Amino acid sequence: MASLDAPKIVSSRAKFADSHTLSRYLETGGYEGLRKALTMFPEQVAAEVDAASLLGRGGAGFPAGRKWSMLRKSPVSYLVVNGDESEPATFKDHYLVERDPHQLVEGVIIAAYALQVTQAFIYLRGEFALGLERVQQAINEAYEHGALGRKIFGSSFSLDLVVHPGAGAYICGEETALIEALEGKRGFPRIKPPFFPAVTGLYGEPTVVNNVETMSNMPWIVLNGGAAFAALGAGRSAGTRLFALSGRVRNPGVFEIEMVKNTFRDLIYDPQLGGGVIDDRAIKAIIPGGVSAPWFGPELLDVPLGQDEVAEKGSMLGSGSIVVMDETTCVVRATWRIIKFFSRESCGQCTPCREGSGWLERILYRLEHGGGRVEDVDLLLDLCDNIAPGLTWPPQQTTICVLGPSMPSSINAAISMFRDDFYAHVQHGGCPHD
Amino acid sequence: MTHFRTDLRQRAEELVSLYPRRRSAMLPLLHLAQEQDGYVTDEAMAEIAELTGTTPAEVRGTAAFYDMFHLEPVGKYVVGVCTNIACLLAGGEELLAHASATLGCSVGGTSPDGLFTLEETECLADCNIAPVVQVNHRYVRTTTPDLFDALVDDLRNGRLDHDVPPHGTLIRIRRSGGLRVDREELAGERAEARAAREARAATEAK
Numbered sequence: 289m290a291s292l293d294a295p296k297i298v299s300s301r302a303k304f305a306d307s308h309t310l311s312r313y314l315e316t317g318g319y320e321g322l323r324k325a326l327t328m329f330p331e332q333v334a335a336e337v338d339a340a341s342l343l344g345r346g347g348a349g350f351p352a353g354r355k356w357s358m359l360r361k362s363p364v365s366y367l368v369v370n371g372d373e374s375e376p377a378t379f380k381d382h383y384l385v386e387r388d389p390h391q392l393v394e395g396v397i398i399a400a401y402a403l404q405v406t407q408a409f410i411y412l413r414g415e416f417a418l419g420l421e422r423v424q425q426a427i428n429e430a431y432e433h434g435a436l437g438r439k440i441f442g443s444s445f446s447l448d449l450v451v452h453p454g455a456g457a458y459i460c461g462e463e464t465a466l467i468e469a470l471e472g473k474r475g476f477p478r479i480k481p482p483f484f485p486a487v488t489g490l491y492g493e494p495t496v497v498n499n500v501e502t503m504s505n506m507p508w509i510v511l512n513g514g515a516a517f518a519a520l521g522a523g524r525s526a527g528t529r530l531f532a533l534s535g536r537v538r539n540p541g542v543f544e545i546e547m548v549k550n551t552f553r554d555l556i557y558d559p560q561l562g563g564g565v566i567d568d569r570a571i572k573a574i575i576p577g578g579v580s581a582p583w584f585g586p587e588l589l590d591v592p593l594g595q596d597e598v599a600e601k602g603s604m605l606g607s608g609s610i611v612v613m614d615e616t617t618c619v620v621r622a623t624w625r626i627i628k629f630f631s632r633e634s635c636g637q638c639t640p641c642r643e644g645s646g647w648l649e650r651i652l653y654r655l656e657h658g659g660g661r662v663e664d665v666d667l668l669l670d671l672c673d674n675i676a677p678g679l680t681w682p683p684q685q686t687t688i689c690v691l692g693p694s695m696p697s698s699i700n701a702a703i704s705m706f707r708d709d710f711y712a713h714v715q716h717g718g719c720p721h722d
Numbered sequence: 723m724t725h726f727r728t729d730l731r732q733r734a735e736e737l738v739s740l741y742p743r744r745r746s747a748m749l750p751l752l753h754l755a756q757e758q759d760g761y762v763t764d765e766a767m768a769e770i771a772e773l774t775g776t777t778p779a780e781v782r783g784t785a786a787f788y789d790m791f792h793l794e795p796v797g798k799y800v801v802g803v804c805t806n807i808a809c810l811l812a813g814g815e816e817l818l819a820h821a822s823a824t825l826g827c828s829v830g831g832t833s834p835d836g837l838f839t840l841e842e843t844e845c846l847a848d849c850n851i852a853p854v855v856q857v858n859h860r861y862v863r864t865t866t867p868d869l870f871d872a873l874v875d876d877l878r879n880g881r882l883d884h885d886v887p888p889h890g891t892l893i894r895i896r897r898s899g900g901l902r903v904d905r906e907e908l909a910g911e912r913a914e915a916r917a918a919r920e921a922r923a924a925t926e927a928k
Contacts, residue, residue, distance in 0.1 A: 329919055329923065374844065375845070376806045376845040377807055377808040378847060379849050379850065382848060414753070414788075414790045414859065415843075415846055415859050417858070417894075418860065427899070428897065430899075431898070432898075436899065444911060444914065444915035445915070446911065450741070452746075452749070453750055453753055454749065454788075455749050455789070455790040455791055457787065469749060470746060471743070471745060471746055472745035472746045472747065472748030472749065472774060473745070474787040475787060533850075534811075535807075536811055540852070542850070579807060611807055611811070617811060622810065622811075625805065625806060625807055625810050629844055632844060
């Protein structure tokens with residue numbers, strides 16, 4: 289049974305048709321979190337976020353409070369919000385920026401106050417035309433309302449907030465690439481170390497980069513206290529989380545549910561959530577957390593939706609997006625499409641990723657469309673081993689960023705689980721499921 | 723004479739002033755150039771170089787990296803059909819093939835009447851209504867061949883002019899508020915605020 293009693297922390301207003309407007313926001317407690325934060329010391333606000341044990345909701349799952357504490361002391365520092373949501377089948381930030389832009393803006397102001405930053409940016413992917421409009425509208429209204437600009441709500445705190453449109457590049461979700469794009473350059477990830485922009489970020493100054501959903505949690509955490517947030521979920525996975533469910537389910541969508549208290553099976557089958565598989569077919573495999581994550585077979589459906597719980601089984605919850613593949617799904621085609629994506633989106637800086645992605649894509653293409661050879665199956669694994677040696681989880685790094693080493697996950701999973709299906713493609717001279 | 727129209731030139735200067743460094747306005751300015759011309763022209767690149775303190779080659783090199791910027795003319799409507807994993811499972815490839823037949827152009831090409839350019843896109847983050855179709859980066863939620871044909875008909879007859887404005891209108895809403903205060907003044911205020919907080923903390927500790 290799914291556990292659905294937890295409060296809606298970030299999706300409470302989505303039921304209103306005018307959830308994006310300032311009037312609705314103010315009627316439903318909007319900007320109260322900010323007012324409360326401004327009566328506290330910045331360190332106290334940061335301490336509440338720390339106490340909430342909020343793991344960043346972007347994909348890496350790094351504790352938000354710890355990221356903040358690493359911010360190097362400097363006369364100038366920046367806060368940048370990562371809204372470049374482009375991980376395939378991830379659509380929760382899209383939901384937040386269109387449905388509740390004020391909640392995001394308020395969250396950014398609270399975080400900026402805690403960090404004592406006076407300049408913040410919200411980077412949104414360019415394909416969110418409506419989202420960009422809604423967030424800019426919310427920022428305009430916030431300035432007018434006194435929640436942004438000089439001396440916010442009469443306090444001594446001032447903040448300028450700029451929304452920055454991306455222009456179609458998955459790699460800009462990687463935080464150092466995002467910073468490059470914000471500096472007006474190609475989105476090339478930066479060489480590490482330093483590993484964190486908190487040391488050297490935008491314009492070389494210390495910078496915190498946080499995800500849209502992470503920021504959207506701030507007003508509730510300040511109003512209700514970090515302990516109340518930490519009381520939800522279990523272990524390291526505190527609070528609720530937005531899960532984006534897609535693929536072969538009756539009712540795909542974004543669902544805010546308590547972490548750990550629910551399993552993949554609950555999310556997929558509960559009538560109030562996914563509603564089961566289309567035509568009641570059997571599940572072949574699921575992708576548990578974005579296309580960089582190793583797949584799960586149906587025997588792992590009872591794993592709880594928690595960071596460590598999924599990691600223990602050799603995958604990751606990542607961006608919180610779950611894709612369901614049923615018995616009619618061709619796993620070779622699915623793998624080919626995922627790798628085609630990585631191949632298109634590789635920025636081209638590092639050889640293993642740039643060359644490897646194209647090579648993998650061509651081999652998978654010929655397996656699916658005809659011309660595949662028996663030895664191709666092990667050739668795929670051999671190539672993967674060159675990109676992420678040992679095919680371990682988490683993958684070994686051979687490149688500047690994690691894009692390249694993310695490719696072997698799905699290939700390795702698909703071949704381990706469905707090797708015979710790959711051979712059937714060779715024998716058939718193309719896809720036998722068409 | 724600037725290449726940007728007078729109103730857009732003013733807008734461009736506003737965009738540059740939003741950032742601590744001029745070059746940061748690069749992506750917004752490229753969007754603005756597409757808003758005016760439909761694609762990023764050589765003339766626009768030269769002007770963006772002047773506005774951002776870069777060279778036209780740097781502007782081109784940056785623009786070419788990003789999928790949304792077109793360096794050659796495109797149709798009035800850029801139609802994007804997603805075929806990534808969630809859309810693949812919902813018939814995205816089939817819908818893309820249908821779109822190609824309906825519009826009479828190959829993927830990446832422009833229809834004979836010059837009205838439509840068809841693109842195969844990567845994930846557009848709307849996977850609960852798959853397969854996802856965008857026109858000029860507006861979600862149009864046409865998931866079946868019949869709905870797609872109706873969409874094309876509506877676009878041809880101008881019935882969607884409000885929902886789907888001409889391309890490049892990423893920033894239809896303008897920024898109306900702003901803060902461009904002297905950084906030293908702000909730093910001074912911050913130091914004062916910190917001193918006041920410390921004094922308050924000391925009092926509370928007693």
